[in-house]
Amino acid sequence: MVAAGVRTVMMLLKKGCTPEGRELLAEKSGISESKLLSWVNMADLIRIRGIGGEYAELLHEAGVDTIKELRNRNPENLHSKIIGINNSYRRVRQLPTLKQVQSWVLLAKTTEPMVTY
Secondary structure, eight states: GGGGGOOSHHHHHHSSSHHHHHHHHHHHHOHHHHHHHHHHHHHHHTTTTOOOOOHHHHHHHHTOOSSSHHHOOHHHHHHHHHHHHHHHHHHOOOOOHHHHHHHHHHHHHHOOOEEEE
């Protein structure tokens, strides 16, 4: 990604938030556009307070790839799914609390996604 001028998660989001940007990044980096889209979506989720890289990956595994998907989730159901995934695959040491997941869903409702398709 350094060859494509990307050094941080936020740089990835800014450069890859449009289809044209992802196409250019794919050309420069040799990484597939579908993989880049997955990373860019996680970078967009990281803008939600309390979601870092590990939690973004955990959300992805729970079927939440975008801010729009997160805002429409039932926090209790999502929290249960996250616990189940982590029990099976041990993705994070510290699980988010139900209160954290509720906060993420609320924040997602007021956060405009940066990614376009």
